Amino acid sequence: MNEIERAITEDELHAFVDGQLDSARRPALERHLEQDQSAAKRVAAYKMQRAALRAALADHLAEPIPPLLDPRRLMKLREARRRIAWQMAAAILFAFLAGSGAGWLVRGRLPDGSPAGIPALAQEALIIHAVYATDRGPPAESGAARQNAIYQWLSSELKHPLIMVNLTAIGYRFVGGRLAATDHGPAAMLLYEDAGGTRLTVFVRPMPDRKRDTRTVHVGAGDVDGYAWICDGLGYAVLATAPTKDLHDIAVMVRHQVDPT
Amino acid sequence: MQNGNDPDDSAACRDGLRDLEACIPALRRYARLLLKSQQDADDLVHDSLVLALGRLHTLQEESRMRPWLFAIIHNLFVSRMRRRQRQGETVPLELIDEEKMSITAVQEEGLRQRDVLRELEKLPEDQRLVIVLVSVEELSYAEVGQVLGIPIGTVMSRLSRGRERLRQAMNGEERPTLRRVK
Known part of the structure; x- marks a missing residue:
């Protein structure tokens, strides 16, 4: 009641x-x-x-979930990040113990001592390569028109015009590109593949606070090997799963294409 | 409903991922309410998912995934807004893009939907979020309180004020079809 x-x-x-x-x-x-x-x-x-x-x-x-938000991918990224962070920590320790200034990480931290420069760039590139380049998903469309469109799209996402990298002269064709999120903002990942199925990643991220160009340094962790540099406010990394023949020459070629001066 | 009884950790994790994935469209929708651009909204969703994946194992069996995720995304948004405000930036809030609406707007039904979104957009943010979490995302009042970090009494008063304001706004330009709705 x-x-x-x-x-x-x-x-x-x-x-x-x-x-x-x-x-x-x-x-x-x-x-x-x-x-x-x-x-x-x-x-x-x-x-x-x-x-x-x-x-x-x-x-x-009803909107499809963008691939960047796929939780399985994100989980893989998490795992790769953890693994690579460990490998990098081990590499730093090794370079330190060996008392060698030659370790790329140590060199990457110099001359300004900031951990945000090439080491950060390399770590991001290594993670993205480990996760996406090894992922044999559905074959990506290729062709010059598509390559143009992808570069244009990534340029607008990065708010930075990207110079197209062409590696057909050495047998690598453009497979696809993707936008990647990093702790330091958006990055572009461009994938190339040769007839034997060897995959190369060209990783590009704007680094507006880095005014000074750097040398090309060797980077790597685990079974991924590559080279990185900063040029005109953009950080680049060219990576492949080791051992890849002539990787240094390929990196030099990429650098020459994006920075002819 | 919950998969907590599964003794196999990897299976539980797989189920967790599936549940998580099922919530992503709603999280993107909520993020769009908070942020103007789809890109910013997806960035917020991305970072929330990364956080959530790191904490998936802390999710209690009895708690629901949806309110938990909404709380994560909301907290992340608030902490970023605070940071931006300290930096003197303002983030414009805009609910929907006109282009999209012109596609969904079909005759009277569409007009009414467009009206309600336009009026919703004019509400203060605290009332707007409560209305959406309750009406659209179907969280319980207690869950909305947890998501927004406010007592349930505050949830109810915001809901009440928001709905009344929306009703009066809609009445101001009421169409004959609206009166028939009972």
Whole structure:
């Protein structure tokens, strides 16, 4: 009896609209609406709002999930990042213990000592290569027109015009490109493949705070090998799964194409 | 509903990934409410997913994945907004792009949908988010409180004020078809 006599609250009107009302209170609420015209009008309007909002926003749910947000990919990235971070830590330690200034990581930290320069670039590139270049997904479309479109798209995403890298002279054709998220912003990953199925990654990320060009340095972790440099505010890395023949020459060729001066 | 009983960790993880994936469209939709561009919204979703994947094992059996993910994305958004505000930037909030709406807008139904979105956009953000989480994402009032970090009483008052404001705004330009709805 008490349950019926208790006045209907504003919260209960909303709970009724949202289907969150305790079923025991439903009869009392329906009686209340019969007697209170203004409450009934409000409830009807709220229900209409709810339905209209759901309908208006329903389209978003049908949109395909972009590959960058695929949780399986993200999981792989996480694992690769952890693995490569360990390998890099081991490499730093080794270079340190060996007392050698020749380790690329140590060199990458000099002359300004910041860990954000080439080491960060290399780590990102290595991770992206480990995850995506080894991923034999559906064959990507190729062809010059597509290559143009992909470079244009990536240039606009990076807000930085990218110079197209052409490696057909040494037997590598353009396979595809993708946008990658890094801790330091968006990066472009361009994939090339030779007739034997060897894959090369050209990784490019804007590094606007790096005004000074660097030398080309050797980078690598685990079974991925490559070269990296910074030029005109863009960081580059050319990577392949080791052992890849003439990788240094290929890196020099890429650098020459993107920076002819 | 939950997969917590699965003794096999990798199977549980696989199920976790599947549940997570099922929530992504709704997370993108919510992010679009928070941020103007699809790119910014997807960046926010991306970073939230990375966070969520790192914490997947901490998700209690009894708690639901959806409100948990909404809480992660919301907290990340708030912390970024605070950082941006400190830097003196403002982030314009815009619900939908007109182009998209012109496709979905079909006659009266479409007009009403467009109206409701336009009016929703004019609401203060705190009311807008409560309305969407409750009406569209179907979280319970308690879950909305957890997502936004506010007491349930505040959820109810924002919901009530927001809906009433929306109703009056819609009444101001009411069409005959609206009156028939009961």
